[in-house]
Amino acid sequence: MCLGIPGQIVAITDEARMMAMAEVSGVRREVNVAPIATGTLSDVVGKWALIHVGFAMAEIDEAEAAATLEALRGLGEAQETLEAMAAGDAALEERA
Amino acid sequence: MKYADEFRDPVAAKALLDAIARVVDQIGATAEKPVHIMEICGGHTHAIFRYGLDKLTPAGIEFIHGPGCPVCVLPRSRVDECIELAERPEVIFTTFGDAMRVPGTQKSLMQAKADGADIRMVYSPLDALELARRNPDREVVFFGLGFETTTPSTALSIQQAAREGLTNFTVFCNHITVPPPIKALLDDPHMVLDGFVGPGHVSMVIGVHPYDFITKDYGKPIVVAGFEPLDLLQSVLMVLEQIRDGRAEVQNQYARVVPEHGNAVSIAAIEDVYEMRPTFEWRGLGEIDESGLRIRDQYKAFDAEEKFGIGYAAGPRDVEDPEGCACGQVMTGRMKPVMCPQFGKGCTPEMPLGALMVSSEGACAAYYQYGGARAVAAK
Numbered sequence: 001m002c003l004g005i006p007g008q009i010v011a012i013t014d015e016a017r018m019m020a021m022a023e024v025s026g027v028r029r030e031v032n033v034a035p036i037a038t039g040t041l042s043d044v045v046g047k048w049a050l051i052h053v054g055f056a057m058a059e060i061d062e063a064e065a066a067a068t069l070e071a072l073r074g075l076g077e078a079q080e081t082l083e084a085m086a087a088g089d090a091a092l093e094e095r096a
Numbered sequence: 097m098k099y100a101d102e103f104r105d106p107v108a109a110k111a112l113l114d115a116i117a118r119v120v121d122q123i124g125a126t127a128e129k130p131v132h133i134m135e136i137c138g139g140h141t142h143a144i145f146r147y148g149l150d151k152l153t154p155a156g157i158e159f160i161h162g163p164g165c166p167v168c169v170l171p172r173s174r175v176d177e178c179i180e181l182a183e184r185p186e187v188i189f190t191t192f193g194d195a196m197r198v199p200g201t202q203k204s205l206m207q208a209k210a211d212g213a214d215i216r217m218v219y220s221p222l223d224a225l226e227l228a229r230r231n232p233d234r235e236v237v238f239f240g241l242g243f244e245t246t247t248p249s250t251a252l253s254i255q256q257a258a259r260e261g262l263t264n265f266t267v268f269c270n271h272i273t274v275p276p277p278i279k280a281l282l283d284d285p286h287m288v289l290d291g292f293v294g295p296g297h298v299s300m301v302i303g304v305h306p307y308d309f310i311t312k313d314y315g316k317p318i319v320v321a322g323f324e325p326l327d328l329l330q331s332v333l334m335v336l337e338q339i340r341d342g343r344a345e346v347q348n349q350y351a352r353v354v355p356e357h358g359n360a361v362s363i364a365a366i367e368d369v370y371e372m373r374p375t376f377e378w379r380g381l382g383e384i385d386e387s388g389l390r391i392r393d394q395y396k397a398f399d400a401e402e403k404f405g406i407g408y409a410a411g412p413r414d415v416e417d418p419e420g421c422a423c424g425q426v427m428t429g430r431m432k433p434v435m436c437p438q439f440g441k442g443c444t445p446e447m448p449l450g451a452l453m454v455s456s457e458g459a460c461a462a463y464y465q466y467g468g469a470r471a472v473a474a475k
Contacts, residue, residue: 001192002166002245002297002457003139003323017256032222034252035361050300050353053192054220055249057362058300058353070104071324075139075146076456081219084193088219091190092226 004052005072005081006065009033009044020044022051025069025078029085031056054088103147103325112329117154119336125156132158132288133335134281134429136274137295138165138457139323145462147325153332160429161459163277163381164295166242166270167194168451168458169427171379172418174270175200177407181237181268181400182213188231190224191239193217197454199418221253221267228257228265237400240267245297247271247389248362251369254391254398266400268407269391271370274298275306276387277378282314287429291335293328294320296350301366303358304346311344322350369395373408379451380424423450426459433463440464 007024009031018034018041033044033056048065049056060068072078103109125131135141141161144150150159163169175198182189182205189205196206196217209215218224224238240250250267257265274295281287294307299320310318317338321331331349338345348354369392376388390408391399401409420438425431433439433452443449445461452458456465 001194001242002137004245004297029219030222032249032252034365035248035359038361050297052297053246053249054222055252057245057248057297057359060353064352067104067324071143074325075142075323077139084217084219087193087217088223091216091218091223092230094216 001053001084003072003075003077003081004050004057005078006048006060006068007031007051007056008048008065009046009056011045012042015041020056022049022056024051024085025082027082027085029054105326108326109329112326112333113152116157116329116333116336119333119340120154120156123156123336123340125154127155130156130158131290131336131339132160132429133291133293133332134160134162134289135293135328136162136164136278137293137298138168138455139297140293140295140321140328141165141459141462142457143323143325143328145466148466149325149328149332153329157332157336160289161426161462162292163281163378163427164243164274164298165452165455165457166246166272167198167455168423169272169277169378169380170195170198170241170270170451171377172200173377174407175204176202178205178239178268179203179208179213180406181404182208182215184235184404186235187214188227188234188236189213189215189239190218190227190236191215192219192241194455195239195241197448198451199448199454221250225253225257225262225265228262229260232264234264236265238265238267240269240271243272243274243295243298244301244366247370248301248359248365251362251365254369254395255365257398258395263397266398266403267391268400269370269389271389272376272378272387273389274302275309276384277381278310280381280384280387281428282310282316284428289316290339291316292318293331293335294318294346296320296322296327296354299348299350299354299358301359301362303356304348304354305357307346311346315344317344317347319347319349320354322353368392380427418449421450423452423460426452433460434467436460
């Protein structure tokens with residue numbers, strides 16, 4: 001949960017809530033872009049970011065994104081994060 | 097050098113290791129008289145073990161594994177309070193998966209779920225917000241856990257819940273901050289520390305200046321580091337060079353992600369939603385002044401402690417660590433994990449007794465996984 005994962009912002013999905021679709025290692029996930037959206041919201045589209053627990057926390061360049069992803073894979077953290085994302089989706093549908 | 101070929105750039109790794117060895121010699125550090133460098137962040141602890149950096153670097157460097165794993169410093173009392181909340185019939189309790197196996201006095205969240213409590217692992221507090229929207233007749237509690245890296249996520253989620261007027265979403269706030277335990281460790285007369293490798297992603301949020309006290313008040317160097325093995329080696333070298341030169345500065349090796357003053361949006365959200373508690377309990381370190389956050393009065397409708405009358409809202413409590421568990425001594429660097437009588441016996445990653453064995457960022461779990469203990473225990 002602490003290391004985050006790099007993703008590319010591909011589209012704004014909800015302007016009022018500052019939500020955007022991000023592509024993370026081939027998986028699409030809606031994230032909040034407030035921390036990196038300091039100017040016009042649509043400017044974040046196409047950018048790479050470090051995503052922590054659903055929030056784009058820092059803008060990074062593409063090379064940094066690739067290197068970080070490789071480091072996370074080495075630690076087993078990339079897979080863990082993708083599994084956590086899937087678990088989060090499943091939790092929404094779960095019935096008590 | 098069995099690990100060196102795993103580096104992305106083995107040539108750069110070799111050059112850094114050679115430079116580290118030279119500076120260690122210049123300092124005159126040896127296995128008998130090592131320099132003590134604390135990596136504060138649990139992610140760094142994990143990377144050091146994963147890549148065998150403790151073995152690749154000279155014996156004159158001793159790594160002390162710091163308190164920067166939020167799951168590991170979570171006291172049993174708070175786990176008990178999570179379970180108390182989760183077992184309320186109206187509650188959907190949401191948590192990061194990392195916290196599921198942390199033992200409380202009676203059970204973990206995993207066991208509470210097996211016993212029928214509605215506990216759901218989520219990836220983000222945004223998932224908990226969505227659950228609250230979809231389940232207006234239930235109380236959705238999010239287990240807010242972590243250092244400054246994750247604090248903005250719950251602050252922004254609480255602000256969003258307030259804007260939407262959600263009345264069934266609360267956060268059980270266990271957010272903690274990095275600088276106070278570092279100060280507590282530096283004030284401990286038994287603790288010997290010569291320098292620090294600073295956390296990367298915490299610093300991405302708060303910037304590098306919150307560490308100024310380490311250099312100004314204690315005269316110790318700190319280098320904020322990235323997570324790639326080469327980042328760590330580079331940072332260790334920078335700490336060693338400062339020690340050799342008698343300097344004590346805050347340096348930023350991870351400037352490509354960490355801005356000097358942090359992330360303004362995140363800092364503003366944290367300051368809007370949270371304030372310092374007078375004191376907060378850390379596993380192994382006890383109560384530390386001004387080290388944990390609570391939700392401000394303005395947002396108390398979103399504070400699970402207030403809404404359900406538990407935790408610090410219910411008054412002081414005292415829960416001892418389990419018998420035979422030496423997490424506290426390991427956490428403060430007084431004991432190596434393998435010296436704990438429970439290590440690999442009463443305490444394994446599959447059946448953890450203490451929190452340091454739970455998370456892959458905990459020193460004990462890292463020793464167990466990468467130190468050969470798993471193979472030994474399997475025999």
